[in-house]
Amino acid sequence: MSEILLEELDHVGPATAQKLNDAGYNSVEAVAVASPSELVATAEIGESTAAKIISAARSAADIGGFETGDFVMQRRMEVGKLRTGCEEFDELMGGGIETQSITEMYGEFGSGKTQIAHQLAVNTQLPKEMGGLDGSVIIIDTENTFRPERIEHMVAGLSHKFEQDFDPAEFLKNIHVARAYNSNHQILLVDAATEMANKLKNTDKPVRLVIVDSLTAHFRAEYVGRGTLADRQQKLNKHLHDLQRFGDLNNASVIVTNQVMSKPDAFFGDPTRPIGGHILGHTATFRLYIRKSKGDKRIVKLVDSPCLPDGEAVACITTDGLCDA
Template sequence: MTPQSLLQLTSQKCTTGCPILDRLLYGGIPCDSITEIVAESGSGKTQICLQLSLHAQLPVSHGGLAASSLYLHTEFPFPFRRLHQLCLSFRSSNAHHFPVNDNPCDRIFVQSVHSADHLLEIMSKTDPFIENSKNQVPVRLIVIDSIAALFRSDFDNTPVELKRRSSLFFKISSKLKALAKRFNLAVLVTNQVVDLVGPNEGINGLRIGLFLSRNEEVIREENEKSNGQSCDFVKKKMRKLYVVFAPHLPESSYTEKFYTEVQETILARFNKTFDWSLKAKMMGMKAIEAARVFVEETGISDSLSAEDFLVERESMLQSLFPTSELMPGASRLIEHLHAKGVPICLATSHRRHFELKTQRHGELFKLMHHIVLGDDPEVKKGKPAPDVFLAAARRFEGGPIDSEKILVFEDAPAGARAAKNAGMSVVMVPDPRLDSSHHAIADQVLSSLMDFNPSEWGLPAFENA
């Protein structure tokens, strides 16, 4: 079995207890892998860890693991008071799942960790601990809060100490991965980072975490200061959460021009240009795989790692997506079809940035009969699988609509293949730089939606045609 085929396997997920986070993560924290939360102090990392430890106890049918958890904490003191507060709320909301007088805190095994060597010692004793737990409520979740705390101050900036630090780090990460695989565990680690690193403050915490997560899921949480406006009763603070990269989540082919623009900007720093033959290789790949192809084939891997590239790209994309413009002709076509009573919907596999990309076009999207996103429960597989389009066909009034009566507009090869796999007709409006070999699957290829003639497809003609 190849690494690529392993990534296609569906992992069991554990709910975080927050529907918004679960939707962002395609169901929750995955088992058989490591998930890392990267954020500065006070962002809510520990809150998520505590909540996850409780929700792991829910039945599998309700998103949990029906399991206990091992909580290793390196920040002192441990927030027992907050845990008990959350436990009372959790117990009240899920009383029907637990016996009377049951205390969910009893299934969270808390252990303090004082150094990286101490953590490695604990890891060596974890196998028999998990094995013995199978006779009761098995341990299926390990939390380390936080991994970076063990490496921030225990090592000097000398070659010998840095070598020892790296050795310990990779021993710990290898052991965690082995435990996750052997027992099908969900492993969650937090990494506290700082905004500014002074000349004598050691090593940046973000890089520490990304070494651990080279093939794992990384989530970055940020606090955003208020815009200067105050409230009489409460000072508002916005929190933002990004999935920086995750091998088990698909990378969207939608809004490709932004990915292209950002990648061109990054390469310009190294006096290199972005080749569209490379773009074609990257399209459809998982994020981390595409990033590795990018840095290796452009020859910048010695200066910029794949992980750092993803972090930098995500930061730039966040400012670009709100500026999204409609394709020329899109507004005219949607408004025309709606006025003529032709039902329209949006089916997209990309859900992470959907609100950012559509926030300037809310009135137009209200004309849609419905919208189906890639995290919809009926969408089991992403494009080029047909799931998202078949789900969309079922949502029309009187649905499901016969696939042969549906016309799909796409700009990406994977989307065009998905529509054809669903038995639908496809009009493709690709980027002009995309190689024409990707056009063959479409029923019609246009350089612009302005060139679309509805009457050729049995639709009402434009009145001003």
């Protein structure tokens, strides 16, 4: 499928192909899942031409038509499962964190969201038989929370667990971190991540995990007051769809962490609510609520999933990383 060149599509000449490449549409699949308005804005072509190019790309990539359920089931077999290091957590997630989906983790500060993200960045690089995805990782860091020292601790923990000598330097080489300074920069970094994924596609460590920690920090700081809410949600929606597309095209897991707010008018139950509204709630495939328990224990609650029952798991965050309670 990926052997088809953009120049081979109907209505795409060398100049248009170059513009599409420059705009980040490096493959027929990427063009097939784009909207005409996106191509109009990035490749400076007419809307009718853009629609024809997308139609040709969909035919070439065999995307966009109806399929029978057994074909969908066959395609689902390609979905990978990334193990967390905690058996109870993995069982809650039906075997691990899925690729081709967005998993949102929300909770109060200090609940362990970033720690779990660090652990997944390490585990992704393990071979599949050890519960990894045998791939590399991209981290979009919005709150300056990435710590290479923590990766070293967790790699040492894996060395003890599997009784093998893993090299922390090798793990750090396969983690590509970018600091996002504002929401626009954060959105642009998804395009940069797409370019990096294309470079690494045919290597022995293709990109199999993208982490955005945290998804909503910049949006929350920059869009203040009810008057800016519509703009904020529109931008957040596009950002999430770009991440979902990245996950689909690269068979990668997408992990986003989210901040919370407290509802002081809630008389019953937990007053903690994730921010981002319904747009984030509808777009995230899996929603996990992380909260503190005694000592190093954390309660992981599956709040929403398209195919799994709600439930809870207990995990421990130790110096060696995530483990069973």
